[in-house]
Amino acid sequence: MKKSIPYIFLLLILGLAACRQYPHIRFLLQEAETLMPDRPDSSLILLESVRFPEKLSSEDYATWCLLVTQARDKNHVEHTSDSLIDVAVRYFEKHGLKHKYGKVLYYKGRVCQDLRKRKEALMLYLKARDEVEELKDYNLLFLICSHLGTLYGYQDMKKEALSAYQESYKYAVLDKDSSSISYSLSYIGRIYGLYKKWDSSIANYKQAVRIAESIRDSSALWLAMKELSSVYIRDRNFNEASTCLSKIDGNWKNRIVKDIGRFYLTIGNLYRLKEDNDNAITYLNKALETSNVYTRREIYLCFYYLYEATGDYKKAIGYNNLYKECTDSIQIAEYQKNIHEIATKYENEKLMNINNELRWKQMQRVWVGILVLMGLIFTVIYLSHILKQRKDEICLYQDRLDHNRLLIQEYEGKITDLTLQMGMNEEELKQLRVDSVKNRDLIESKEKAYRQLSAEKQNLLQALERLNEKYHYFLLADLRTKPYALANEDWKELFIEIDIIYVDFIKRLRSEHPGLTFDDIKYCCLFKLSFSMAEIAIMMNVQSSSVSRRKLRIKKHFRENENFNLDAYIHQF
Numbered sequence: 001m002k003k004s005i006p007y008i009f010l011l012l013i014l015g016l017a018a019c020r021q022y023p024h025i026r027f028l029l030q031e032a033e034t035l036m037p038d039r040p041d042s043s044l045i046l047l048e049s050v051r052f053p054e055k056l057s058s059e060d061y062a063t064w065c066l067l068v069t070q071a072r073d074k075n076h077v078e079h080t081s082d083s084l085i086d087v088a089v090r091y092f093e094k095h096g097l098k099h100k101y102g103k104v105l106y107y108k109g110r111v112c113q114d115l116r117k118r119k120e121a122l123m124l125y126l127k128a129r130d131e132v133e134e135l136k137d138y139n140l141l142f143l144i145c146s147h148l149g150t151l152y153g154y155q156d157m158k159k160e161a162l163s164a165y166q167e168s169y170k171y172a173v174l175d176k177d178s179s180s181i182s183y184s185l186s187y188i189g190r191i192y193g194l195y196k197k198w199d200s201s202i203a204n205y206k207q208a209v210r211i212a213e214s215i216r217d218s219s220a221l222w223l224a225m226k227e228l229s230s231v232y233i234r235d236r237n238f239n240e241a242s243t244c245l246s247k248i249d250g251n252w253k254n255r256i257v258k259d260i261g262r263f264y265l266t267i268g269n270l271y272r273l274k275e276d277n278d279n280a281i282t283y284l285n286k287a288l289e290t291s292n293v294y295t296r297r298e299i300y301l302c303f304y305y306l307y308e309a310t311g312d313y314k315k316a317i318g319y320n321n322l323y324k325e326c327t328d329s330i331q332i333a334e335y336q337k338n339i340h341e342i343a344t345k346y347e348n349e350k351l352m353n354i355n356n357e358l359r360w361k362q363m364q365r366v367w368v369g370i371l372v373l374m375g376l377i378f379t380v381i382y383l384s385h386i387l388k389q390r391k392d393e394i395c396l397y398q399d400r401l402d403h404n405r406l407l408i409q410e411y412e413g414k415i416t417d418l419t420l421q422m423g424m425n426e427e428e429l430k431q432l433r434v435d436s437v438k439n440r441d442l443i444e445s446k447e448k449a450y451r452q453l454s455a456e457k458q459n460l461l462q463a464l465e466r467l468n469e470k471y472h473y474f475l476l477a478d479l480r481t482k483p484y485a486l487a488n489e490d491w492k493e494l495f496i497e498i499d500i501i502y503v504d505f506i507k508r509l510r511s512e513h514p515g516l517t518f519d520d521i522k523y524c525c526l527f528k529l530s531f532s533m534a535e536i537a538i539m540m541n542v543q544s545s546s547v548s549r550r551k552l553r554i555k556k557h558f559r560e561n562e563n564f565n566l567d568a569y570i571h572q573f
Helices: 004-020 022-035 040-048 058-074 083-094 098-114 118-133 138-154 158-174 178-194 198-215 218-234 238-246 257-273 277-287 293-310 313-434 437-481 488-501 505-512 518-528 533-540 544-558 566-572
Strands: none
Touching (some): 022 058, 040 058, 098 118, 257 293, 277 293, 518 566, 544 566
């Protein structure tokens, strides 16, 4: 008691700190984990002192859930729910903490084992072993393999159970833990007993007893002696069985309360086989205080054999009926458990199917989004390419237009100069004709020069006409090949060229018809260039019906007469 006072004091201090200040929770959890191997009861008290653990951080709450489950397991508290351990499983699986994840898988298996979900527990142990094996946590591997062996034994898989227990022995030796070695030897002896290999079974139990006695581990000694006595009884070696049972005093019996009924059953059955019926009845009645339905069924069967052997058939029949009732209860419970497991499995599968369907729909949305995004990207890339190509073509046409515009200006300048020279020469000729015949040679010379200038002017005019035609072609060729919606800059260039080609067409149109809107003038220009209705609709970025309505309105503006031909008027204008 004196040794426990400092620990109790420490627990109270840490508990108060945990209640008031969450920043100290890490220290509390670490202390609980330190106490876990040797003082699991103190560890559990410390952990349960934490108020509102669900308000901790995700990591601290998951750690707390794991440690509480571990502490309850080490204190032999039967697990009745998997809600806490599931919190730890979800967190450590997500965050990839391999050692912690292996441990939570093991304790999830322990919870499932207590909940009679043996198949699920088996799978969890196997997965936990794979997770922990490379980490060389020999103590945890010993525990995993020990429970694997137990589950295999429940399913009458003796070969697999023996292999698992032998693995647990190997890890116990590697861990240099004498207590674990003693337990694993008892487990191996148990399987040899199922094979009815009594010598091998007894040899392993005796070795387990020697190790447990050497380290004064009463729990390990209790297990080895109790199961060794059972083997002696099954081998009908009653004297050795009595010797084993006599060594188990009251202190040992009180250490494992939940198994005391089976202990009394073993003693009572031994006395029955030795035909010491009074002692047999005494211990079997003590055994009936157990709450384990499986143990009670075996007690009823022992009573049946005892009273049948003594000829008390009335009591034998009564205990046989109790045996059957107990068997029926077990079968009903097993049936209900199976029904519950089937229902749970169905609901889980249903939920899994729903989740899979939701995941599939989510994936579909993601892929549709990706495809739409890729489509948009490709569209942008294609349009960028088209726009760049279009820009390059416009730049090329602009360069040609600028070049031709300069040539036109140069030719117009030359024509102006020639016109002036021709006028001067004509005046000089007139003056010379008035003078005398003596100036005939000079006149002829001047006339010849005038003819040359006139011919040069004519050549320049023809070149200017050809240049205007070529200029017109470069500007309009693209529109005639592939019409497109005209921007403001396009309209400015088009107006300039139309005025050049058709000698101030727009200026004259505005002068004679001031009521025309800016858009009306655009339409008239396109009519002048003989574009079709469809082409005009594209260039004006409107429907073809809008072009027809606009044409009718412009026609009414020019003449109210229905027979008025707008196209002919525009072309002759």
